[in-house]
Amino acid sequence: LRQAEIKKTKTVCTYCGVGCSFEMWTRDRHLLRVQPTIDAPANGISTCVKGRFAWDFINSKERLTRPLIREAGPDGARFREASWDEALNLVARRLVEIRDTHGPDSIGFIGSSKASNEEAYLTQKIARLIIGTNSVDNSSRYCQNPATKGLFRTVGYGGDAGSIKDIESADLVVLVGSNIGENHPVIASKVKRAHKLRGQKLLVIDPRKHEMAERADIYLRNRPSSDLALVCALTRYILDHGLADEKFLAEKVNNVDAYRESLAPFTLEMAENLSGVPQDQLIEAAQMIGRAGSVCLLWAMGITQHSQGADTSTALSNLLLVTGNYGRPGTGGYPMRGHNNVQGASDFGCLKNIYPGYEYVDQPAVREKWAKAWGVPPEALSDHFGLDNFEMVAEAGKGKLKAMYVIGEETAVSDSNAASTQHGFENIDFLVVQDIFLSRTAQFADVVLPACPSTEKDGTFTNTERRIQRFHQVMPPLGDSRPDWQILSELAARMGHDWGYTHPSQIMDEVAGIADLFAGVSYERLEGWKSLQWPVAEDGTDTPLLYTDGFQFPDGKARLHPVQWQAPAEDADSEYDLMLDNGRMLEHFQSTNQSGRDGGTKPMSPDWFVEIGPQLAAERGLEDGSWVRVVSRRGALELRVVVTDRVAGNTVFMPIHHVKPNMNRLTGEHHDPVVNTPAYKETAVRIEKL
Ligand code: SF4
Numbered sequence: 001l002r003q004a005e006i007k008k009t010k011t012v013c014t015y016c017g018v019g020c021s022f023e024m025w026t027r028d029r030h031l032l033r034v035q036p037t038i039d040a041p042a043n044g045i046s047t048c049v050k051g052r053f054a055w056d057f058i059n060s061k062e063r064l065t066r067p068l069i070r071e072a073g074p075d076g077a078r079f080r081e082a083s084w085d086e087a088l089n090l091v092a093r094r095l096v097e098i099r100d101t102h103g104p105d106s107i108g109f110i111g112s113s114k115a116s117n118e119e120a121y122l123t124q125k126i127a128r129l130i131i132g133t134n135s136v137d138n139s140s141r142y143c144q145n146p147a148t149k150g151l152f153r154t155v156g157y158g159g160d161a162g163s164i165k166d167i168e169s170a171d172l173v174v175l176v177g178s179n180i181g182e183n184h185p186v187i188a189s190k191v192k193r194a195h196k197l198r199g200q201k202l203l204v205i206d207p208r209k210h211e212m213a214e215r216a217d218i219y220l221r222n223r224p225s226s227d228l229a230l231v232c233a234l235t236r237y238i239l240d241h242g243l244a245d246e247k248f249l250a251e252k253v254n255n256v257d258a259y260r261e262s263l264a265p266f267t268l269e270m271a272e273n274l275s276g277v278p279q280d281q282l283i284e285a286a287q288m289i290g291r292a293g294s295v296c297l298l299w300a301m302g303i304t305q306h307s308q309g310a311d312t313s314t315a316l317s318n319l320l321l322v323t324g325n326y327g328r329p330g331t332g333g334y335p336m337r338g339h340n341n342v343q344g345a346s347d348f349g350c351l352k353n354i355y356p357g358y359e360y361v362d363q364p365a366v367r368e369k370w371a372k373a374w375g376v377p378p379e380a381l382s383d384h385f386g387l388d389n390f391e392m393v394a395e396a397g398k399g400k401l402k403a404m405y406v407i408g409e410e411t412a413v414s415d416s417n418a419a420s421t422q423h424g425f426e427n428i429d430f431l432v433v434q435d436i437f438l439s440r441t442a443q444f445a446d447v448v449l450p451a452c453p454s455t456e457k458d459g460t461f462t463n464t465e466r467r468i469q470r471f472h473q474v475m476p477p478l479g480d481s482r483p484d485w486q487i488l489s490e491l492a493a494r495m496g497h498d499w500g501y502t503h504p505s506q507i508m509d510e511v512a513g514i515a516d517l518f519a520g521v522s523y524e525r526l527e528g529w530k531s532l533q534w535p536v537a538e539d540g541t542d543t544p545l546l547y548t549d550g551f552q553f554p555d556g557k558a559r560l561h562p563v564q565w566q567a568p569a570e571d572a573d574s575e576y577d578l579m580l581d582n583g584r585m586l587e588h589f590q591s592t593n594q595s596g597r598d599g600g601t602k603p604m605s606p607d608w609f610v611e612i613g614p615q616l617a618a619e620r621g622l623e624d625g626s627w628v629r630v631v632s633r634r635g636a637l638e639l640r641v642v643v644t645d646r647v648a649g650n651t652v653f654m655p656i657h658h659v660k661p662n663m664n665r666l667t668g669e670h671h672d673p674v675v676n677t678p679a680y681k682e683t684a685v686r687i688e689k690l
Pocket of ligand 1: 013014016018019020043048049050051183184
């Protein structure tokens, strides 16, 4: 091909929170090449296998290209194609009817963590301004909400403390319940390089011996659900043995004495009993943390998807405060964001308690500001928190939530206890799903609206390091599909709010004019490979490293927040004697709606399995390839065994991508009571040989 025939467009990967940007080289709808560049701020010349090869879904024959409306036929309910006018008029009419009959809080919205920041903003704008409810959420409920809570409690912002560059430059990287080798591969490659070439130390705490654990200087293999006790015991040891940063604590942190006292129960002996990690290894780890010049601590679903996810996240941030590891280059807490724009979906208001920029809906001055900006009286906006994902599905099951609008999320598959979630969707009066495929969630819908992937529209995403980046339209929408922001704008117009947006840049300008956190964000400042890390001042100054001038509390001081250990909501017993760990695989993404289509990375990893440790396998007479039934209190799945020392003891592991049948038939409704995140990792199972 002659160069002139090749179109080169900058875009941002949609597969994880690293936020790799690169050029897509295309001819018509054919993707010829993914070309990273040294100018890409998060990744430079690196990408992983998904970013490079997992794009066949864009031209999949299974893409939705026309709106669909459910209708009852002689052979049961089925979908028929409809025009955009008919579908949007129906959605507008039904939402208004339900709002006027049952009240604003009878409708819930789930925004997409894969859609753009601008689309997240419009999702919550329709919910809050037109419907009058704060019942809007996104998939961070299933992953990062506990981590955000831990950071809000202790340091004031919920985002990563610094940048990927800080992780690279730290003296010590601590990974707790985070398998970055498969889930955030480009960050993993930077840590591997720093470890090998610069002598950066690596400490891994995880029940599963993944690739990064194999590389660690110290690897603590703890029992599932013991993290809070282990982390608090390390913190107590550091305080008791002169390894804390007392000057930092005295000058920059509140509640130090009460926190010291709260650690009394967390002896090394207690931590050893609960975690199974010998005391000498705990001491070695505590000394490594206490003596390091700079520490970055990364955590993910291995911590958050527990009934103590928020408290364990709090304990991790406490540990960083005690050792003075905030506000300097190479330090800080880094909850690794899973979806590419789960950070942005939350930042731009798809949460039940905040407007964009983390402004609380129950504060009168905040409500007044947003009402004025949107041209309505403050009374038009709800003054109380709405429902989150977890509560919406539960209320739908009880018949109290009458309608839901789900954008780009596989809630029917991703929520825990799939049978209960399915009941919620079957029970709801009116369900709208906006997606690029007829997902399992869409199959419950009354109206399905065909949306576009990021390659077919303009917008911005925000990655795990709070970095806002522009992505550009690579190719036109497929068939009659439309960008989510256009669909939402057209729906709003049909409900009496003609906002007149003709480009997403106008939406970003509107947000920047209202939310202080994004005051200086504009498309001009994001041109080319430029990016901005929030908070962004009006003059465009951004913030790669937080807390250099104090913490995000009125007195500028951080707050140590005591926590207590509690037993997991579900534990192994004589009937269900094993604990099921679960997580993502390098080649796949979540429910595989994108990575599971033909082509792409699917052939690299075409099937699912259960990992069993060698000793357990020998005791049960199992070997590689044996078929077993994995049974929990809620359901059962049949699959093949992989015998590996990645797992040990009574822990077994399954990829989360097992959706036919759904892995969440096994998981339960128990959750973290602080943030309602399902405790996916607290699932007791037994294994039956087939
Ligand atoms: Fe995409 Fe994440 Fe891979 Fe980067 S590391 S290419 S953002 S999946």
